[in-house]
Amino acid sequence: MTDRRPIDLDIPVVLALCALLAGCSVLILFHGAGLYRQSAYRDNLAIRQQTLQQYLDVKIKRAGTDGAYVAVGNLSGEIQDTGPVLMLYENINDTTYRTAIYVHRNTLYELTSDAGLNFAPGDGQAVMPLSHITLTRTGSGVVVNAEFDTGDRFTFYIASLPGETGGGRI
């Protein structure tokens, strides 16, 4: 009778269990990271949307007081129905000042200057990252179409304060 040595399965089983443990841990880690990334992305987008809406809301509503007015135009300063620049005009000590809010190189800028002066893209204060903005003048407000660098689009409407409408301006 041949003397057979029993096969020792303990070590392969231990190694397989170790591999299973490691595999499960990595899987959980990846799944958790995916969930966190999704959640962080949504939170970041929500903050940006809220910031943009509130920022423009304050600007437009404030411009409805003390004879100031809001217009939409292009970078040359021409007033149009639809354009990439929000222009807020106000009169201080008989001088008209214009605050232009526009997008240049994925950044939203704000520039306040004498209304007669031209401005070059990039002038002013960088406010927040934004890829594209299109503003449309309606009867008594502005519809804002914004696009973030993530490709997410966001549309909202802001009415100016009553009593500042007409005359081709909001």
Add this chain to the structure above:
Amino acid sequence: MTRSKAPLAMIELLIMLPVLAFCAAACLQGLAWSANQSKILHQKQEAMSVAVSLSDAVRSKDEAAFDALDIPAALEHDIYDYRTGHTGLFVSIVHSRQNPYLLQTDITITDKNGTEIYAISVNSQY
């Protein structure tokens, strides 16, 4: 003679596996819960943004704004239900006249299951 320590390690691993499974389940549940909370929060923020835009449009009676927001003719209907094109949320606008001069507009934003996410009431001059 030295005895193999493999069976001991295997028992240890067999005990560890359920422990890991339990911990993993707890971790995943926590993560899923927080992801769900973030989703709800985001949906609420979107609903709030739509509601604020609509309340501005109702207050200023700006029909062009409704068109631009993909919610046409909401000023003309007493009850208006519409799914917004941008967010997939459902908008319900109900006008009710409080007196000859005052119009109350209730704007309710719901999800696809009809669960209310955000509601706002706007009074405007009729």
